[in-house]
Amino acid sequence: MSPHDEYEVTVVGGGSAGVAAALAASRQGARTLLIERQQLLGGMGTNAMVHTFCGLFHPDVSQGPQWLNPGIPTELGTALMQRGGMEEPDLMGRVYVLRHRPADLASLTAELCAAEPHLTVLTGAEVTALSPGWTITLNDRLIHSRAVIDTTGDALLARLLGHSHWDLATSARLYRPAYVWSFQGLSAILDEPLRLHVAALIVRAVKAGALPAAALGTTLRASPTRGEVFVSTDLEAGGDHWDPLDLDQRLHLESEGRALAQAVWDFLRSSHPSFTTITPPVLPVHAGIRESARWRGDYVLSADDLIRSRRFEDEAALAGWPLEMRETARGPRFRYFDQPEPAGIPASCLRARSLPGMFFAGRCLSCDHEALASVRVMGTCLATGQAAGQMAAAFRP
Amino acid sequence: MPADLSADSVLSLILEQQIIESAEPVSVTTDLFALGLDSMAMMQLLLHIEDRFGIAIAPGEMTRDRFATAAALAEFLAGKQT
Structure with missing residues (x-):
């Protein structure tokens, strides 16, 4: 085994949550590896051409756009606005949305990761097996890591560990792609x-x-x-x-x-x-998946927690996007928080007591189907990813 | 017999067909766009208006003002019926 295969933090999945997790962990000095199966970083925001960052701003729009989560969500959002030449995010109904170009997100995330001396990025790599401790099997090598973060969106690592660790809504209710x-x-x-x-x-x-x-x-x-x-x-x-x-x-x-x-x-x-003069379609690498499997962590965030803007002592990130339910392809159903105040996402939604050193963030954090309608959006994924990265960097067995 | 084109009947159609869903009460003068009416929902609404009232809306007639409230939409549709 070469020494290069030893890491303190390994992040699996290079979408919004994974990039934020890898940046946060490596900036705390942890030797970090980010694994992504596609060749571009940015996840749905690049490969599925999802061109709007939701969840970046405070739900009270009466004061103008206010960044909701400090650190990487604000840093990346600001940089995307500069690259896109956007002076302000768009006010859509009762919420602010930041439009971006997928290619800008791909290059920006790659540049941010390349600038971190403690961070290694491995794209085009698939995780095929996992054992506690932690050992990760890739296509062509083994990785040993003190802490692991699942930001795959599909709770891939939970599914490799077994049925007791994940949940999936019934087919009829799953948010449509x-x-x-x-x-x-x-x-x-x-x-x-x-x-x-x-x-x-x-x-x-x-x-x-x-x-x-x-x-x-x-x-x-x-x-x-x-x-x-x-x-x-x-x-x-x-x-x-x-x-x-x-x-x-x-x-x-x-x-x-x-x-x-x-x-x-x-x-x-x-x-x-x-x-009449439009160019032929530019197609995405793949369709945008809004919901698949989620981790079952120490706490399961509920829609009620969000709607009542509940706050937690072990708060890791803030959610501000309404519940945007898309159980059919006939358009979204919005449920706004009762008050225009953010809700907390506790650290206990990003870990499981039975699996020390395992963390999860982004779309596959521990929440129920209704709460996912809010916390799945990319701005919130940046925030939960950042929190998981910091938790993983601080983890000691 | 012409279909009942009151503001109430248009609002019923919108709610029955779940064009918009709201935790708050919706009246015939409620701003539908504030409740999440978007172009995708308007496409569904167009289909249902044609089915129930037998009125086809031309692409050029599809404006925000005409769809802003159930009352405004009913008035526009009634004008097309006569």
Whole structure:
């Protein structure tokens, strides 16, 4: 065994939570390894082209946008705004949202990680086995690590350890995945009248049989780059039989998403003069998964905790995004906190007493299905990831 | 017989079809956009309006003002019916 395979903290999954965890742990001086199965860091915010950071700002919007969590969420959010040339986040209804370009997030996360002398990044690597202590089996090597953080989004490490460590909502309730793609060359400003016009055109096309019914879940959003548009469609993905951990279903989701992108692109180009010059679709690496397996930690955060803005003594991060439930592809259902005040996420949602040295953050932290509708968003994932990174760096057996 | 195009019937359609869901009471003058009405939900609403009231809305007619409240939408639809 080469000495290079020994780490103090190993983070599995290089999305928002994982990057924040790896930066936080390495900045505390821990020899840290970040493992990512794709080649780009940033997770859903790069590979699935999810182009909005939610959960970065205080839920009380009356004072203007206020960063909710100090440290990496504020640092990364500020840097993304600079790269995108954004002066302010967008006020959407009752919440602030930060739009970003996926390529900016990919390069920014890579640069931030490369700047940390105690951090090693290993992309294109799959974890295939895990044993307490901790030993992680990758495609081609073994890693020994004092502490491990699961930021895979799918609770991969819990699933490798066994059934008692994870939960998965029933298929019918799982939040639906989204397929996001983009094009350039729109010759008009994508303002609200144009977005509503396009929505009505799509409804007509579906009624006439020119577009599949799945196109009804489509929304258009302007990128920070002029003329660039993101097209996002929530998909039913097998409805009552959807299983995000099933390879065949994931493959089917991807092909449905690609076919829909092509159909919507063909339709837009031929149905409205502002779209005749648009470039062919830029496809994501994969669809955006909103919910799959979650860890069962020492505490299970509930929707009630969030809605009542409950605070905790062992608070690790703050949540401020409303419960954004997407159990169908027909649009979100929002449940706002009773008061415009943040809720706490306790450290006990990021660890399990029976597994010393194991931490988890991001979409697979310990919460119930309803609470996940809030804490799954990327801004909150940055905050819980940062907290898990600090906890893991401080862990001693 | 023409469909009942009162503000109340439009609001019932919106709530029955779960176009918006709200923990707070919703009246015919409540701002639907503040409750989360977005372009995706408006697409569903368009389909249901056509099914229930037999009224097709042209793409150019789909504006924020006409969909802002159940009362405004009912008035717009009634105008199209006559």
